[in-house]
Amino acid sequence: MTDKNSNTNYYSRPGNNRDPINNDRPDTADEIKEQTEAQKVKSESAVADLDGGDLKINPKTDRNKLMEVKNLHIAYNTDRGKLHAVNGVDFSIYNNETTAVIGESGCGKTTLCLALLKLTEKNARYLSGEIIYQGDEQEKNILKLDEGELRKLRWSDISLVFQASQSVFNPVIKIKEHFIDTVRAHQRGLSAKKILKRARNLLEQMQLDADRVLSSYAHELSGGMKQRTLIALSFILEPKIVIFDEPTTALDVLTQRKILDLLKTIKEKNDFSLIIITHDLAISAELADNVATMYAGKIVEYGPVESIYYQPRHPYSYGLIKAVPKIVAGEGEEGLTSITGKPPDLIEIQEQCSFAPRCDFASSKCYNTIPSLNNIAEGHQVACFNYQEVPSIKDGSHVQNSD
Amino acid sequence: MSRTLIEVKDISKSFGEKNKKVPVLRGLTFNIKADEILCVVGESGCGKTTLGKVLAGLEGYNGGSYLHEKKEVNKLSKKDFKLFRRRVQMIHQDPFASLNPTQNVFTILSAPLYRHKIVKGYQQAVDKVNSLLDLVGLTPVQDFIDKFPHQLSGGQRQRISIARSLTLEPAFLIVDEAVSMIDTSLRISILNNLLEIQNKLKVAYFFITHDLAVANYFAQKGRIAVMYLGKIVEIAPTEEIIGNPRHPYTRALIGAIPEADPEVTRQKERFKLKDSEVPSLQNIPGGCAFHTRCPWAEKPICYEKEVRLTGSGQHKTACHLV
Ligand SMILES: Nc1ncnc2c1ncn2[C@@H]1O[C@H](COP(=O)(O)OP(=O)(O)OP(=O)(O)O)[C@@H](O)[C@H]1O
Ligand SMILES: Nc1ncnc2c1ncn2[C@@H]1O[C@H](COP(=O)(O)OP(=O)(O)OP(=O)(O)O)[C@@H](O)[C@H]1O
Ligand code: SF4
Ligand SMILES: [Mg+2]
Ligand SMILES: [Mg+2]
Numbered sequence: 001m002t003d004k005n006s007n008t009n010y011y012s013r014p015g016n017n018r019d020p021i022n023n024d025r026p027d028t029a030d031e032i033k034e035q036t037e038a039q040k041v042k043s044e045s046a047v048a049d050l051d052g053g054d055l056k057i058n059p060k061t062d063r064n065k066l067m068e069v070k071n072l073h074i075a076y077n078t079d080r081g082k083l084h085a086v087n088g089v090d091f092s093i094y095n096n097e098t099t100a101v102i103g104e105s106g107c108g109k110t111t112l113c114l115a116l117l118k119l120t121e122k123n124a125r126y127l128s129g130e131i132i133y134q135g136d137e138q139e140k141n142i143l144k145l146d147e148g149e150l151r152k153l154r155w156s157d158i159s160l161v162f163q164a165s166q167s168v169f170n171p172v173i174k175i176k177e178h179f180i181d182t183v184r185a186h187q188r189g190l191s192a193k194k195i196l197k198r199a200r201n202l203l204e205q206m207q208l209d210a211d212r213v214l215s216s217y218a219h220e221l222s223g224g225m226k227q228r229t230l231i232a233l234s235f236i237l238e239p240k241i242v243i244f245d246e247p248t249t250a251l252d253v254l255t256q257r258k259i260l261d262l263l264k265t266i267k268e269k270n271d272f273s274l275i276i277i278t279h280d281l282a283i284s285a286e287l288a289d290n291v292a293t294m295y296a297g298k299i300v301e302y303g304p305v306e307s308i309y310y311q312p313r314h315p316y317s318y319g320l321i322k323a324v325p326k327i328v329a330g331e332g333e334e335g336l337t338s339i340t341g342k343p344p345d346l347i348e349i350q351e352q353c354s355f356a357p358r359c360d361f362a363s364s365k366c367y368n369t370i371p372s373l374n375n376i377a378e379g380h381q382v383a384c385f386n387y388q389e390v391p392s393i394k395d396g397s398h399v400q401n402s403d
Numbered sequence: 404m405s406r407t408l409i410e411v412k413d414i415s416k417s418f419g420e421k422n423k424k425v426p427v428l429r430g431l432t433f434n435i436k437a438d439e440i441l442c443v444v445g446e447s448g449c450g451k452t453t454l455g456k457v458l459a460g461l462e463g464y465n466g467g468s469y470l471h472e473k474k475e476v477n478k479l480s481k482k483d484f485k486l487f488r489r490r491v492q493m494i495h496q497d498p499f500a501s502l503n504p505t506q507n508v509f510t511i512l513s514a515p516l517y518r519h520k521i522v523k524g525y526q527q528a529v530d531k532v533n534s535l536l537d538l539v540g541l542t543p544v545q546d547f548i549d550k551f552p553h554q555l556s557g558g559q560r561q562r563i564s565i566a567r568s569l570t571l572e573p574a575f576l577i578v579d580e581a582v583s584m585i586d587t588s589l590r591i592s593i594l595n596n597l598l599e600i601q602n603k604l605k606v607a608y609f610f611i612t613h614d615l616a617v618a619n620y621f622a623q624k625g626r627i628a629v630m631y632l633g634k635i636v637e638i639a640p641t642e643e644i645i646g647n648p649r650h651p652y653t654r655a656l657i658g659a660i661p662e663a664d665p666e667v668t669r670q671k672e673r674f675k676l677k678d679s680e681v682p683s684l685q686n687i688p689g690g691c692a693f694h695t696r697c698p699w700a701e702k703p704i705c706y707e708k709e710v711r712l713t714g715s716g717q718h719k720t721a722c723h724l725v
Contacts, residue, residue, distance in 0.1 A: 104586040104587065104588050104589070105556075105557065105586050106556075207678070222680070222681075223447075252446045252447050252613060253446070253613065253614075253615070253656055253659045253660055254446065254655065254656070254659050254676070256659070256661075257659035257660075257661075257673070260661060279586055279587060280587075280661075281587060281663040282616075282660070282661035282662050282663045282668060283661055285661065285662065285663050285664055285665045285668050286661040286662075286665070286668040286669060288665075305665045306665055306666070309663070309664060309665050319588065320587055320588060321663060323587050323588050323590070323591045324587055324616075324663040325591070325616040325617055325619060325620035326616060326619075326662050326663060326664065326667075327615060327616050327619050327645055327657060327660055327662060336591045336595075336620065337591065338588055338589060338590075338591040338592035338595065339588040340592075342556070394664075
């Protein structure tokens with residue numbers, strides 16, 4: 001284990017070589033330069049293969065996989081039968097990247113993320129698949145771990161801030177006790193003083209009056225303050241993966257702005273992977289490096305944020321993006337379109353593309369075959385037979401490379 | 404130009420007893436035309452819902468005047484008030500809480516029709532309920548008519564509460580955060596549905612939202628009012644307020660909104676406010692109430708002098724420095 005008591009910076013961890021399989025990170029500046037040059041060539045050619053080819057996106061290729069979800073199937077036992085909330089998901093979390101999971105209510109976002117820590121409710125059944133986590137030691141299949149091993153991972157390796165979780169604070173104990181209890185559950189010997197020093201540092205990074213917050217009860221804080229406190233708490237054990245389920249839903253615009261900015265700053269300064277679950281496409285546009293679109297228990301598209309927003313290849317991603325009202329000039333005047341129909345009942349087993357009944361691009365094949373998630377460009381996957389017919393939302397002229 | 408339906412002048416409302424009075428609405432003035440959309444935006448607790456309830460006659464007001472069809476609402480006779488309550492309907496913030504869980508859709512929609520003698524007999528009720536469900540896009544109608552609220556999705560419940568508000572053929576609809584709990588893919592269809600209803604029935608809307616992007620879409624042809632601590636700080640036609648915001652608070656709101664476009668949202672210009680908390684209603688700052696957060700605030704004027712909504716034409720702002 002790394003020394004978590006170092007008081008310089010609570011998030012940064014020495015070394016990134018946690019990935020025993022894919023340990024090809026460059027070490028010297030020259031090597032980095034060489035590698036990026038090589039990547040440029042590589043990714044440009046990959047993009048050229050993409051029809052349209054006018055969008056220049058350089059996907060990162062020096063990515064270290066931290067977690068890999070393989071063919072995951074989770075069903076809830078219900079009165080009506082098995083409800084397939086996660087229905088064959090393949091996806092990876094990379095070191096130091098922000099991944100957003102988007103999709104409409106009930107598509108399985110929360111279930112998928114709860115599964116990453118095996119925190120799903122009792123009636124959830126893991127029908128198949130594995131979740132490989134590349135921790136500090138050797139890789140582990142999360143689904144094979146027992147309760148004690150999982151408890152060790154929670155908060156210290158992976159922390160999860162639940163949807164509407166401001167109520168996780170116990171109303172009768174002060175905020176400081178929450179910090180102390182959380183740390184002590186993992187690191188028994190640590191003194192309260194040390195823990196609070198760490199907590200204060202984090203709360204200050206969240207631009208809160210640390211002393212006031214620590215000696216308050218949850219109900220004495222506003223919604224935005226509670227949310228920021230919770231974010232600070234989620235970082236207290238320097239996790240490698242932090243999952244936020246709807247982090248700013250139900251907060252005011254200005255409070256939301258503050259939290260988005262603070263998250264961006266923390267992300268810039270520190271090394272961890274962030275997973276944001278949201279149905280708000282503006283939030284994922286702002287925070288994400290990569291976006292996974294989920295529909296009816298499946299990830300139907302995954303790719304760099306610019307690809308998903310400007311050249312989505314799945315009709316569902318396309319439909320979602322076309323349905324968001326914007327403030328910027330030139331959009332929104334036209335009359336936005338919604339996706340007609342509703343998602344399928346997850347109890348019924350689909351032998352077709354589950355989006356087909358709502359899809360404007362569906363062909364006969366879509367009604368009798370399930371499309372699988374395929375690579376269509378570097379770092380961009382889509383599960384659709386007719387992805388080439390999905391029009392671009394914005395052409396390449398708007399997209400510039402950051403370098 | 405259509406006629407003016409609602410005229411609100413310097414209206415105020417406070418809650419609580421004598422020395423513990425909390426002012427929630429602190430002097431608002433605006434009109435709404437018979438087929439107009441007025442959106443109101445502002446942070447949580449600024450008084451949007453309270454204003455909506457006052458306009459719907461569900462809460463009284465303590466000061467100022469509220470004319471509906473040229474008649475002062477708190478002076479209406481019992482009979483006229485009953486009629487007013489029919490003509491003005493409110494769709495509430497939480498559709499789940501506002502629907503009776505023990506009634507099915509047919510009962511929810513037909514009860515007011517019977518009560519107000521809008522229909523005679525079962526067959527007429529069925530016809531009317533069918534047409535209402537059709538109007539809010541819940542088709543095929545048979546799939547919904549005998550469902551209970553818990554058997555419906557959030558969006559469907561919201562449509563039921565819209566349909567219920569239409570049972571009494573209102574002329575003025577107050578819509579409180581109708582889409583804030585609803586998914587992107589459905590949100591637009593509900594907004595479009597409300598716009599279609601307006602097109603067909605020529606109703607006026609008072610549309611409450613905390614989401615400026617939604618307001619911008621819904622009130623494209625209408626106006627937006629921005630509220631802060633119980634007052635309107637800026638009101639203008641939508642295009643004006645989005646394209647040419649004047650009040651620093653409006654500027655901050657517009658700048659703060661994330662946009663569903665990675666490049667735009669990351670490069671957007673922000674208007675930064677002073678880093679202080681929203682004052683409580685028990686302790687509203689003097690002068691311009693916004694001065695504690697306003698980066699422009701100047702002494703002594705902003706700290707001491709009351710500010711009023713002024714401006715020529717349709718665009719009005721409450722700021723000493725605009
Ligand atoms: N404990 C449970 N038992 C039975 N069904 C469940 C349970 N938890 C969730 N579900 C169902 O599983 C599906 C996926 O739910 P999940 O909470 O993962 O969706 P979500 O994408 O997070 O939605 P939202 O955006 O509304 O939070 C839904 O149909 C939901 O009703
Ligand atoms: N019946 C009441 N008695 C006392 N105070 C009230 C009452 N109703 C509302 N308030 C207070 O009035 C203020 C304004 O509330 P209101 O619900 O109008 O705000 P809002 O702008 O709709 O907020 P939100 O965006 O959170 O819905 C709040 O401080 C609230 O606590
Ligand atoms: S596979 Fe067919 S039905 Fe499914 S999203 Fe693609 S085009 Fe539409
Ligand atoms: Mg969820
Ligand atoms: Mg409200």
